[in-house]
Every structure is written in structure tokens, then in C-alpha cells.
Amino acid sequence: MEFDKLAKQFWNDGFVVLESFFKSDEMERLCHLSFKQFGESPDFVHDAEFLKRSKADVIPWFPQREGVLDFDAVGNQSNLQRLTAAILGKEWQEQYTMVMFSNRNSDGQSWHQDCPPEDASLFNLNRLVYPHDIDDRTGGRTVVMPGSHRRGVLPAGAPNEDLDGQIVLELKKGTLVLLHGHCWHRVLPIDDCKRVSINYRAAPAGTPDDITDVCVYRNMRYRFSTAEVVEDRV
Numbered sequence: 748m749e750f751d752k753l754a755k756q757f758w759n760d761g762f763v764v765l766e767s768f769f770k771s772d773e774m775e776r777l778c779h780l781s782f783k784q785f786g787e788s789p790d791f792v793h794d795a796e797f798l799k800r801s802k803a804d805v806i807p808w809f810p811q812r813e814g815v816l817d818f819d820a821v822g823n824q825s826n827l828q829r830l831t832a833a834i835l836g837k838e839w840q841e842q843y844t845m846v847m848f849s850n851r852n853s854d855g856q857s858w859h860q861d862c863p864p865e866d867a868s869l870f871n872l873n874r875l876v877y878p879h880d881i882d883d884r885t886g887g888r889t890v891v892m893p894g895s896h897r898r899g900v901l902p903a904g905a906p907n908e909d910l911d912g913q914i915v916l917e918l919k920k921g922t923l924v925l926l927h928g929h930c931w932h933r934v935l936p937i938d939d940c941k942r943v944s945i946n947y948r949a950a951p952a953g954t955p956d957d958i959t960d961v962c963v964y965r966n967m968r969y970r971f972s973t974a975e976v977v978e979d980r981v
């Protein structure tokens with residue numbers, strides 16, 4: 748694997764997509780575990796006002812916090828570790844593993860940056876694993892804006908409109924996407940399928956643990972820990 752070349756591509760585009768990075772049987776195992784955890788109609792953890800304004804129609808689960816270690820082997824795979832080090836440097840740190848579930852016919856997620864971009868050195872790295880296919884049939888494709896991790900704050904505006912230059916990813920089972928937390932991204936609405944993605948979040952050494960507490964949307968900045976809008980943007 749050409750780690751340095753991929754790292755260069757990451758720093759240029761703000762993301763890199765690697766198909767067939769993980770084995771099919773591992774993906775089926777994680778997919779099954781995830782869907783079993785969420786069941787048919789899981790409760791939302793966020794309040795209704797947040798869901799309405801962010802359209803973040805996604806339910807997170809942090810397996811390690813409950814002593815569930817079944818997701819760790821995929822995160823500990825050596826190629827993933829080496830690629831992470833090529834991007835972040837030797838001193839990078841793991842943050843947490845977050846399984847994200849979206850139900851059938853749900854909204855996806857609006858454009859956002861996972862953390863404020865004002866200080867370019869303070870960011871999270873999303874290491875997204877897709878344990879099932881995400882395509883035009885399922886909906887829920889992830890949209891990214893190449894190079895936007897270098898463009899500062901996501902412009903205020905309509906939460907979900909198409910933006911010039913966006914790329915709509917097709918994600919096959921076993922795909923890894925590395926995505927800079929300042930890179931503008933969103934998730935399209937889901938069709939009649941359940942969707943799950945697994946994010947092995949990491950960051951450069953010394954990054955505060957709560958780096959992703961404030962998320963930047965086109966209509967607001969929102970602080971998860973206190974469940975409050977900290978800035979109205981439109």
C-alpha cells in the first residue's frame with residue numbers, strides 16, 4: 748500500500764476513499780452486530796429542535812463505553828494504523844469508535860464540519876468504515892467537497908443544497924473513507940433501507956478529547972454536550 752501517496756492525496760483533497768479495504772466477512776459481522784444493537788425503532792438521543800435544524804437523522808452508539816469490544820479488531824488493523832500515521836504523524840491518538848445508524852426513509856445529515864475550522868491545527872480525523880453497500884438503491888450516499896478543509900468555515904446558507912464541486916460517493920461494503928473533520932460533508936436521505944457506518948475517530952496527538960463537541964452547520968453552530976445552539980448563522 749502506498750501510504751505516503753495516499754497521505755498526500757488526503758492533504759490535498761481533505762479525504763481519501765479506499766475500496767475493498769476490509770474483508771467481506773468482517774463487514775458482515777459488524778453490520779449484523781450494529782443492526783442487532785439498534786433494532787427496528789431505536790430512540791433518538793438528541794432533542795427535537797436539534798433534529799429539525801440539523802437534519803442529523805442519525806443515532807450514535809459508542810460500543811467501547813459499554814465494554815463491547817467486537818469492533819476493535821477492524822480499528823486495530825495494521826494497514827489502517829500505518830495509513831493514519833502517514834496522515835497524522837507518528838504521535839496520533841485514537842478518540843473513540845462511533846457506530847452511526849440511520850433508519851429507513853430518514854433524512855441523512857446536512858452539510859457540516861465536525862469541529863470549528865478557525866484553527867487549522869485543531870481537527871478530528873474520521874476513519875469511516877462502510878459495512879454494507881451504499882448506492883443509488885439504498886440512498887444515504889456521503890457527499891464531500893474536495894479541498895474544503897483548507898477553505899475555512901462552511902458558508903452559511905441552506906442546510907442541504909447542492910454546492911458546486913461536491914462529489915457524491917458510492918460506498919461499497921468494505922470501503923474505508925478517511926475524512927478531515929474540517930472538510931465539508933453531508934449524507935443524502937436514506938431510501939427504504941437501514942444505513943450504518945462506523946467511525947474510528949482519531950486526531951493528532953494533543954488534540955482535546957472534546958474537539959467534536961461543537962459542530963458547524965450552514966444554519967448554526969451546535970454544542971452537543973449542553974444541547975444548545977451556540978451561534979445562529981442564518
Ligand SMILES: O=C(O)CCC(=O)C(=O)O
Pocket residue numbers: 847856861873875889932934944946
Ligand atoms: O456516515 C457517514 O458517511 C458520514 C458521517 C459523518 O458525518 C461523521 O462521522 O462525521
Ligand SMILES: [Fe+2]
Pocket residue numbers: 859860861932
Ligand atoms: Fe461528520
